[in-house]
Amino acid sequence: MTKVTLEVNGKKVTKEVPDHTLLSVFLRDNLNLTGTHVGCDTSQCGACVVHVDGKSIKSCSTLAADIDGSKVTTIEGLAKNGKMHPMQEAFKKTHGLQCGYCTPGMVMSAVDLLQTKKNPSEQEIREWLEGNICRCTGYQNIVAAVKEASTKM
Structure with a gap:
């Protein structure tokens, strides 16, 4: 098990997860941020793209533990004060x-x-x-x- 601390959509979260937990799984299953879709599990389709420290990455091929301490923005985090991006x-x-x-x-x-x-x-x-x-x-x-x-x- 690994303790992972991230800032997700402006909120700090810390969870203990299995070492092999993918970022997409962390977001969907641990934080209930289901806007990040998983279409292929092989980094081919791009449905899982999120921003990590301001850059787009495919979350289905990124381990949550590898980005410990990073800032993550999901599709849910783009809108501000009820106004779409x-x-x-x-x-x-x-x-x-x-x-x-x-x-x-x-x-x-x-x-x-x-x-x-x-x-x-x-x-x-x-x-x-x-x-x-x-x-x-x-x-x-x-x-x-x-x-x-x-x-x-």
């Missing part, structure tokens, strides 16, 4: 989702992109999101959402 608003406005399973990971990856590059081209957006799979949308509206959010962030 500009990226969430843009996904809603452009209908950048269908079934919604990939949406949390897409949003978290896209937020990281815009923190890295303020006005990315369509090609840069598509390249950045290559690690996120969507089986419904064809990506056009997702790209439009990121472009929309880039004007607001």
